[in-house]
Amino acid sequence: MSAAPGRFATYLAGLPPATGAGEVDGAAVDLALARPSLGSLPVLLSPAVLPRIEELAQRAREVTLQRFGRAVRLFAPLYVSNACLSSCTYCGFSRDLDVVRRTLTVEEVVAEAQALTGRGFRHLLLVSGEHRVEVSADYLVACLDALRPFVPSLSVESQTWSDDTYARLVAAGLEGVVHYQETYDRARYAEVHRAGWKRDYDRRLSSTERAAEAGVRRLGIGALLGLSADWRADVLGVARHAMWLQREYWRTEVTVALPRLQPSAAGLPPLVAVSDAEYVQALCALRLAAPEVGIVLSTREPAPLRDGLARIAVTSMSAGSSTEPGGYRSPGAAQEQFSISDERTPAQVAAMLDAAGYEPVWKDAFPLVPSASGAPRSSIRR
Numbered sequence: 001m002s003a004a005p006g007r008f009a010t011y012l013a014g015l016p017p018a019t020g021a022g023e024v025d026g027a028a029v030d031l032a033l034a035r036p037s038l039g040s041l042p043v044l045l046s047p048a049v050l051p052r053i054e055e056l057a058q059r060a061r062e063v064t065l066q067r068f069g070r071a072v073r074l075f076a077p078l079y080v081s082n083a084c085l086s087s088c089t090y091c092g093f094s095r096d097l098d099v100v101r102r103t104l105t106v107e108e109v110v111a112e113a114q115a116l117t118g119r120g121f122r123h124l125l126l127v128s129g130e131h132r133v134e135v136s137a138d139y140l141v142a143c144l145d146a147l148r149p150f151v152p153s154l155s156v157e158s159q160t161w162s163d164d165t166y167a168r169l170v171a172a173g174l175e176g177v178v179h180y181q182e183t184y185d186r187a188r189y190a191e192v193h194r195a196g197w198k199r200d201y202d203r204r205l206s207s208t209e210r211a212a213e214a215g216v217r218r219l220g221i222g223a224l225l226g227l228s229a230d231w232r233a234d235v236l237g238v239a240r241h242a243m244w245l246q247r248e249y250w251r252t253e254v255t256v257a258l259p260r261l262q263p264s265a266a267g268l269p270p271l272v273a274v275s276d277a278e279y280v281q282a283l284c285a286l287r288l289a290a291p292e293v294g295i296v297l298s299t300r301e302p303a304p305l306r307d308g309l310a311r312i313a314v315t316s317m318s319a320g321s322s323t324e325p326g327g328y329r330s331p332g333a334a335q336e337q338f339s340i341s342d343e344r345t346p347a348q349v350a351a352m353l354d355a356a357g358y359e360p361v362w363k364d365a366f367p368l369v370p371s372a373s374g375a376p377r378s379s380i381r382r
């Protein structure tokens with residue numbers, strides 16, 4: 001049975017469809033650059049802006065410096081399992097694929113985390129496929145219990161959970177969740193999510209709001225550009241979602257990511273190619289339209305592009321990533337989720353930031369405002 005639409009879905013239903021800006025002239029671009037907003041995002045994303053990409057990037061850089069300063073948070077994904085009961089046509093962990101599967105023991109998770117803290121990381125993102133038996137709530141609680149003593153910031157990118165389970169994970173030390181919608185186009189979503197828990201669009205869409213209600217303090221959302229035919233509509237979907245979450249859960253940090261579809265064992269090609277220039281446009285436009293939202297950039301993107309975007313719009317980066325379970329200590333023993341492009345070590349990425357005049361942040365100086373534990377749910381809403 002499909003989940004009922006959540007509050008964001010209800011809000012979204014009242015908005016005009018996420019479509020392009022149509023014919024855009026120079027005056028409309030001037031106005032959107034001078035007074036950017038969510039309403040002008042379709043113009044900022046239009047092809048008419050590409051000839052003025054330098055101007056757009058300069059405006060985005062100014063806003064990023066004003067709002068976030070010269071700090072870029074570094075984090076690492078820690079893949080705990082590639083077991084999955086869902087079938088997503090773009091993913092190397094899809095249940096239909098005959099690949100080597102592995103779920104780490106809690107002791108192995110600790111060993112991977114020690115390898116990462118040894119490289120400097122204090123923000124770890126535990127990542128898994130959707131397998132309610134191999135990666136159960138009990139398993140994640142055991143991982144959080146084991147990691148909490150030496151990892152100050154722990155987030156999870158796994159399946160969506162019930163409200164009670166989110167609360168349980170928060171009590172065990174969970175700080176953040178990441179749930180990408182992948183695409184906000186319902187029809188395309190149904191095409192690429194063929195079976196399993198993730199097939200339920202509304203359940204997926206409401207997951208971050210339910211996590212926030214349970215006291216999760218960092219919310220990550222995103223779309224996989226190239227998965228649908230209209231990447232601009234997906235950027236607009238992400239922006240609307242992020243701004244809504246920020247308004248509704250104002251004590252919660254909201255970040256977005258816009259990875260581009262990359263080669264994986266699934267072999268699904270992008271429906272539409274997003275060029276490097278368009279990618280820069282997407283991130284810069286998002287920065288202007290949603291100035292308070294953190295922007296995350298993964299190692300899927302090549303090093304030169306990452307280096308440029310770190311100076312313009314990005315506030316958080318992964319570095320030295322492995323996308324296979326156990327990949328930091330024994331690479332090659334299991335299937336990776338997707339290929340990475342930037343293969344530099346975390347120290348090299350930190351040195352790049354340093355040389356550019358930015359501060360690589362391994363650990364936040366000030367933790368987020370404590371939220372919900374025991375507090376009424378409404379206390380974390382505006």
Ligand code: SF4
Nearest residue numbers: 084086088091094129
């Ligand atoms: S995207 Fe997630 S749910 Fe879908 S196949 Fe991959 S790991 Fe499983």
